[in-house]
Amino acid sequence: MQTKKIELLETYLSLYIDHATVLDNTGKEDSPYVVLDVRNAPAHIKKDQIKGAKAIPARDLTNHLDELDKSKTYVVYDWTAGTTLGKTALLILLSNDFKAYELGCALEGWKGMNLPIETIE
Amino acid sequence: MQTKKIELLETYLSLYIDHATVLDNTGKEDSPYVVLDVRNAPAHIKKDQIKGAKAIPARDLTNHLDELDKSKTYVVYDWTAGTTLGKTALLILLSNDFKAYELGCALEGWKGMNLPIETIE
Amino acid sequence: MQTKKIELLETYLSLYIDHATVLDNTGKEDSPYVVLDVRNAPAHIKKDQIKGAKAIPARDLTNHLDELDKSKTYVVYDWTAGTTLGKTALLILLSNDFKAYELGCALEGWKGMNLPIETIE
Secondary structure (H helix, E strand, O other), rough: OHHHHHHHHHHHOOOOOEEEEEEHHOOOOOOOOOEEEEOOOOOOHOEEEEEOOEOOOOHHHHHHHHHHHOOEEEEEEOOOOOOHHHHHHHHHHHHOOEEEHHHHHHOHHHHHHOOEEEEOO | OHHOOOOOOHHOOOOOOOOOHHHHHOOOOOOOEEEEEEOOOOOHHHOOOEOOOOOHHHHHHHHHHHOOOOOOOEEEEEOOOOOOOOHHHHHHHHHHEEEEEEEOOHHHHHHHHHOEEEOOO | HHHHHHHHHHHHHEEEEOOOHHHHOOOOOOEEEEEEEOOOOOOOOOOHOOOOOOEEHHHHHHHHHHHHHOOOOOEEEOOOOOOHHHHHHHHHHOOOOOOOEEOHHHHHHHHOHHHHHHHHE
């Protein structure tokens, strides 16, 4: 059972990227990361997002794959950690040969740490 | 690692059902879905629940399996996404050959989207 | 798929310990459990913790393994359920042959149930 636990933890954790790695690259011209806000809610509910994020709702992601760049690494996030929307988006991206991670802290954690956000018009 | 990630995501996501599918069948005479509130808290703490849900606390579920109907699909939920209580209930149901899913948004998400709830007396 | 689901649930749930087991042993001289607060935040952000917990931030855990006791069972927790920090700590502990679990309810659930906490000076 110990081996199974370790295997599950390793695979599970390999799905995630931490905020520090993303933050270190924010605003850099040649950043390998593109942050994707995959929340399905309309803009007036979302109100704000991670600074510089590109909004593609998880439910529309399959139709927007041709706008994405295979040389980039996509970092998806939902409202909170533990929801399934980020994993749905991640599965679509990985299955289509994109490099992608889920943001470990989600939007809630990002805002809780006072990291840069921006208002959505 | 990519294959392992995709496999984990596929299996993990297959545990869940989304609110829209459940909502579309709410109140229908012949709905295949029965929503189970598996929170262990007493009624005065729970206060309200998803409209039409049947309350069977996860810790009592094993003793109530004979009240369930194998032709139905059970949708379990806990307070929030990411807790283990829904998965505990799900494991009991699946291990006993019931069709079952966890509600992806949990009660928190359901209420956050203003979907129908009811007060618990 | 049913078998895969059950296997995943079994392994996933085996990572967790519930609050009741931990609580029953709190303050006992010969308790097999040691609760580890693995939050990375500084003390003034954390403010309080589970009563009797030992604080070792997840990012420092690898450097503190020689302070831990292989005869004990470690119970790690983060702010909320569903984050990855507890799992990161858990992976370090299990990979180094410690007995360890994540606290299912996390700090949020522990406080929500009014279980004993203590202020951090």
